[in-house]
Amino acid sequence: xxxxxxxxxxxxxxxxxxxxxxxxxxxxxxxxxxxxxxxxxxxxxxxxxxxxxxxxxxxxxxxxxxxxxxxxxxxxxxxxxxxxxxxxxxxxxxxxxxxxxxxxxxxxxx
Numbered sequence: 866x867x868x869x870x871x872x873x874x875x876x877x878x879x880x881x882x883x884x885x886x887x888x889x890x891x892x893x894x895x896x897x898x899x900x901x902x903x904x905x906x907x908x909x910x911x912x913x914x915x916x917x918x919x920x921x922x923x924x925x926x927x928x929x930x931x932x933x934x935x936x937x938x939x940x941x942x943x944x945x946x947x948x949x950x951x952x953x954x955x956x957x958x959x960x961x962x963x964x965x966x967x968x969x970x971x972x973x974x975x
Contacts, residue, residue, distance in 0.1 A: 888927070901929040914945075914967045921966040928955040941965065 883893025892903045909922040928934050937952045949964045 887929075888925075892927075896929060902934060903927045903929060909965075911967060919967050921964050924963045924965060925960050926953075926955060926963055927960040928957055931957050933957065936961075936963075939963075939965070 880890050880893075883890050883896075887893040887896055887903065888905055891907070892905060895903055903926070905925045905927070909924075911920045911922060914920055926936065933954060933956050935952055935954045939948045939951065941948070945967055947966055949966060951963070953961050953963060955961045
């Protein structure tokens, strides 16, 4: 077999292992770089939210450490976002689901 084919097969196998073990190739690479608390998806686009509407985004947080982790809060890019269900405790090897939502804003015209 040619070296290029062997390299491709090895990368494909590693990609499958990363996807099965960590949920995605991205999370597998982050784990190899030393990250042990993985968030999926890493970011989300909510789009335009009109007055009186609300949107929720579900994030999965996986603890790949050997210790229990407690998340007390989160940082958002806008004051209209709220996190529900905090604080949350995640045991080693477990995954928690966290909802980040848009607060319903209503403007009053005078």
